[in-house]
Amino acid sequence: MAAAAAGLVGALALAACSGGDSGGSGGDSSATSPGASSAAATATSGSGGTAASSDALQGSWITTSGGKIVALVVTGKSAGLFETGGSVCSGTAGEEAGMRMIHLTCTGGSKDRVTGMVDSVSKSGMKVTWSGKTGEETYTKAEGGKLPSGLPTAGLGQ
Numbered sequence: 001m002a003a004a005a006a007g008l009v010g011a012l013a014l015a016a017c018s019g020g021d022s023g024g025s026g027g028d029s030s031a032t033s034p035g036a037s038s039a040a041a042t043a044t045s046g047s048g049g050t051a052a053s054s055d056a057l058q059g060s061w062i063t064t065s066g067g068k069i070v071a072l073v074v075t076g077k078s079a080g081l082f083e084t085g086g087s088v089c090s091g092t093a094g095e096e097a098g099m100r101m102i103h104l105t106c107t108g109g110s111k112d113r114v115t116g117m118v119d120s121v122s123k124s125g126m127k128v129t130w131s132g133k134t135g136e137e138t139y140t141k142a143e144g145g146k147l148p149s150g151l152p153t154a155g156l157g158q
Contacts, residue, residue, distance in 0.1 A: 056121045057093050057100060061139035072102075072128075072139055079104060081113055089113060102128065 061072040068084045079093035079102050089106035100118035112132040119127040119136070126139045 057102075057118065057126070060142040061126050062142045063137050063139045065134065065137065070137070070139075071142070072126075074102075081106070086110075087112070 057074045058076075059074060061074070063070050063072075065083070068086055070084075071082045073080045073082075074093045077092050077094050079089075079091050081087070081089040081104055087106040087108060087110040089104035089110070091102065091104035093102045094100070100121065102116040102118065104114055104116075106113065110132075112134045113130045115131040116128040119129055121127075124141050126141070127136065128139065129136045
């Protein structure tokens with residue numbers, strides 16, 4: 001369990017560092033990985049426009065699912081999702097037609113968390129309903145690259 005938590009904290013720290021200044025110029029695309037860029041293009045091409053950034057979604061969000069830690073990181077219009085021992089996903093997050101949406105493309109072809117609708121978001125938590133088999137998940141905000149207190153850890157790392 002400690003190794004999984006340490007790895008996740010490292011991923012959160014890297015995600016926080018790689019975000020840079022979200023209010024920068026239009027040349028920010030060079031800072032994103034090729035996978036994130038192609039996922040963003042895929043996610044927005046079908047909607048006829050790009051997703052507008054949603055400040056409430058910004059940050060690192062953590063939950064557990066099936067004994068694994070799941071981290072969802074939103075920086076600007078970019079989103080990434082990391083599941084310990086599982087999928088790595090990249091894509092977009094923001095407002096579309098009055099709804100807050102997340103669109104991801106995952107390694108290994110996983111379809112568990114491809115399209116998510118944000119049902120609610122606050123300073124400390126966010127509820128997302130995914131179109132895949134994952135369904136509804138409740139995330140807790142992680143501050144400063146640290147795991148939030150009260151995160152259920154039963155079964156992790158076993």
